[in-house]
Structure formats: structure tokens, C-alpha cells
Amino acid sequence: MASVCVFCASSRTLDQRWLDLAAETGAELARRGHTLVSxxxxxxxxxxxxxxxxxxxxxxxxxxxxxxxxxEVADLAADELLVTDGMASRKTLMIEKSDAFVALPGGLGTLDELFEVWTTATLAMHAKPMVLLDVDGFYRPLLDWLGTLATHHFLKPAALDLLLVAPTIPEALTLLESRLTS
Incomplete structure (x- = not known):
């Protein structure tokens, strides 16, 4: 199966619903036989x-x-824990170690990681699928703004097509898996 990188928030003050969403995403990845990259x-x-x-x-x-x-925020229970010298090298290694990407709701760090992966895909530096999990329309304002960028020719419509969007965990992973096999 695939190594799937999940981008998401690391804030300690989130509502329980977001923590539950993340836990269910990890569990569903495991049930489907995928390795989690985080x-x-x-x-x-x-x-x-x-x-x-x-x-x-x-x-x-x-x-x-x-x-x-x-x-002291490292996941010492990880099966493998790779330590880098900085945030930029972290993103590079996460991209290298992953076959696909899922972005859950998150903040600046999540968006930074998503945009890095998406930008490198638009430059044909990789062809790894990327899915944005848009639970309850969390990312709808962002998606609307991105559509505006395309309307004004700041973003090619083909770039928008690279970012897959799904409203639920099962739909997100099924969409991702369909792109991994095609």
C-alpha cells in the first residue's frame, strides 16, 4: 500500500471534533493498509x-x-521518527517519503505544507495525488478564493484540477487511492 502524508493542526487548544476527525483519519489509513507519514x-x-x-x-x-x-513535542511512539535540521528540510523529507497527501483542517503550518506540495506538483516535480478534506465546508472560503485566482489568470485551471477535494474521510481516501492506481 501507500505512504500517505497527512497535514493537520498541532494546536493544543482545538475542539474535540477536530481531534476525533484526525484520529479517525489515522485509523482509516491503517485499516486500508497505508503507512501514515506525519x-x-x-x-x-x-x-x-x-x-x-x-x-x-x-x-x-x-x-x-x-x-x-x-x-518535547515529538511523537516518541512513532514506528520511525526522522529528525531534520529545520522546517524546510522537514517538508522536503515528508514529500520524498510520501506517495500521496491529505490535508485536514488546520492553520498556517497546514497551509504551508499543502501549498508546498501543490506548487511542486504544478511544476511537474512530482505527480503524487493531493486531497483536501473539506469537512463541513471548512476550506470553502479558501477554495472560492482560489477559484478567483484562476478567474483572474493568477492560477491555471489545470492547477486547480490537481487538488482533489472530498467532504468525508472515506471519500478522500477512495479518491486518493483511485489516483494512486491510475
């Missing part, structure tokens, strides 16, 4: 997705910069 943290949704994957028997690979290890 940002290597043990807090917030990042910790919940890894815990969910392991609870369902999945393999987890965390990639974390040394500065965050030093803050």
Missing part, C-alpha cells in the same frame, strides 16, 4: 492522527525538526 508531533491533530493509526494497527513515520524535539 509531521512527527504528539500534540493536537498531529498526535491524534498518529495515535489513531497505531490504535488500528498502522505503521507511523514522523518527520520533525530538532527544534520541536527540543520542545
Amino acid at each position: 509531521g512527527g508531533g504528539r500534540v493536537g491533530m498531529m498526535g491524534a492522527v498518529a495515535d489513531g493509526a497505531r490504535a488500528a494497527g498502522g505503521h507511523t513515520l514522523g518527520v520533525i525538526p530538532q527544534a520541536l524535539v527540543d520542545l
